[in-house]
Amino acid sequence: MKKVVLIAGGTRGIGKYLAKGLREDFLVGVCGRTAKREDSDGFFARKCDLTKRRDIRAFVSTALDKFLRLDTVIYNAGLMLYDDLLCVNESDLDATYKVIVKGYLFLCQEILPIMRKQRAGHIINISSTRGITAAAGKGVYSAMKRAATSLTDSVRLENAIYGIRATSVHFGVVDTESSREKYGDDLQKMNPISLECVLKTIKFLLSVEGERVTSLIVGGRL
Ligand SMILES: NC(=O)c1ccc[n+]([C@@H]2O[C@H](COP(=O)([O-])OP(=O)(O)OC[C@H]3O[C@@H](n4cnc5c(N)ncnc54)[C@H](OP(=O)(O)O)[C@@H]3O)[C@@H](O)[C@H]2O)c1
Numbered sequence: 063m064k065k066v067v068l069i070a071g072g073t074r075g076i077g078k079y080l081a082k083g084l085r086e087d088f089l090v091g092v093c094g095r096t097a098k099r100e101d102s103d104g105f106f107a108r109k110c111d112l113t114k115r116r117d118i119r120a121f122v123s124t125a126l127d128k129f130l131r132l133d134t135v136i137y138n139a140g141l142m143l144y145d146d147l148l149c150v151n152e153s154d155l156d157a158t159y160k161v162i163v164k165g166y167l168f169l170c171q172e173i174l175p176i177m178r179k180q181r182a183g184h185i186i187n188i189s190s191t192r193g194i195t196a197a198a199g200k201g202v203y204s205a206m207k208r209a210a211t212s213l214t215d216s217v218r219l220e221n222a223i224y225g226i227r228a229t230s231v232h233f234g235v236v237d238t239e240s241s242r243e244k245y246g247d248d249l250q251k252m253n254p255i256s257l258e259c260v261l262k263t264i265k266f267l268l269s270v271e272g273e274r275v276t277s278l279i280v281g282g283r284l
Contacts, residue, residue, distance in 0.1 A: 064089050064104065066129040067268070070112055070121075070169055071139025073097050075238035076188060076260055080136065081105075083261040088268075091125045093117075094139070101128075112139050112165035115172075122172045131180055134268060135173050137166050137210075138188040142240060147201045155202055162206035163213070170217055178224040186267060187214040187230040191282030194232055211277075218276060229267060229275050234282025236260055255281040 065088055072081045072092025081092045085105055093110035100107040108124055110117040125132060143150070143158045170185065177183025192200050193207035211230045218228040235241055237254040245252065263280050 065133040066125065066131055067134045067136065068125050068132060069136045069138055075240055076236060076257065077138040079257040080138070080261055080264055089129045091128070093121045112169065113160040115168050118168050118172050126176065132173055132176055132183060134184040134186060135169065136186045136188060136264070137169060139165060140188070142244065143203050144200050144244065146199055150202050158202055158206050163209045166210050167213060170213070174217070174221060174226070177226045178221065181225045183226045185214065185217055185228045186264070187211065187228070189230045189232045191232050191234050191279065193230060194279070227274060230277045231263060231267070232277065232279045232282070233260060234280065
């Protein structure tokens with residue numbers, strides 16, 4: 063029986079690549095604000111704004127209707143606001159908080175009761191090396207990623223007795239379209255991780271079922 067993987071934020075970049083790469087071996091559901099509705103064999107996509115609880119509920123309920131259980135939920139949605147702290151405005155701050163922290167907590171609140179009933183489940187937080195250490199010009203992004211890392215630790219501590227695992231994966235710069243737009247020609251000098259490497263990392267995590275891998279660091283300069 064194939065296991066179920068949901069990817070919150072699966073319309074572009076890392077999330078889209080993971081969805082494509084996991085479809086052969088898993089039942090996969092993805093969402094995003096720009097997702098085109100799709101229902102095919104072992105796969106579905108739904109429009110969903112992860113900062114809205116109602117959208118999250120609908121996404122999770124579609125997954126349960128289709129696949130009957132949730133094995134792994136990957137929180138990949140993010141907004142990479144890079145600016146000096148002196149330049150950060152309130153609306154950018156709120157937008158970053160909403161997608162990286164609030165949406166993640168809302169999603170956890172929807173899926174944890176289900177995983178508790180199953181007495182199994184795995185939540186993977188797609189984080190960044192900035193979820194461990196700060197960097198100049200990335201203060202708000204780093205603060206939000208660190209908050210999500212902390213939430214992941216709390217999820218693990220509060221739910222281990224139900225057989226639920228939670229892992230943060232801290233990637234260094236990844237070669238995605240968003241990174242190309244942000245860094246331009248400087249990207250290659252940063253020795254970015256390939257999307258294939260990201261996929262292999264997640265496949266590794268999915269393969270060590272029952273093991274307690276609490277966090278991974280892949281690439282980056284710490
Ligand atoms: N790229 C890197 O170098 C790098 C390095 C380390 C960690 N990361 C992390 O990896 C994740 C993905 O990065 P990426 O480069 O692939 O980014 P991306 O290309 O900008 O993709 C972001 C994804 O998040 C979704 N998303 C954003 N806001 C959303 C919302 N309110 N509701 C639902 N979905 C939302 C987007 O879908 P819609 O636009 O359709 O909503 C999209 O699918 C992020 O969490 C990022 O922090 C990236």
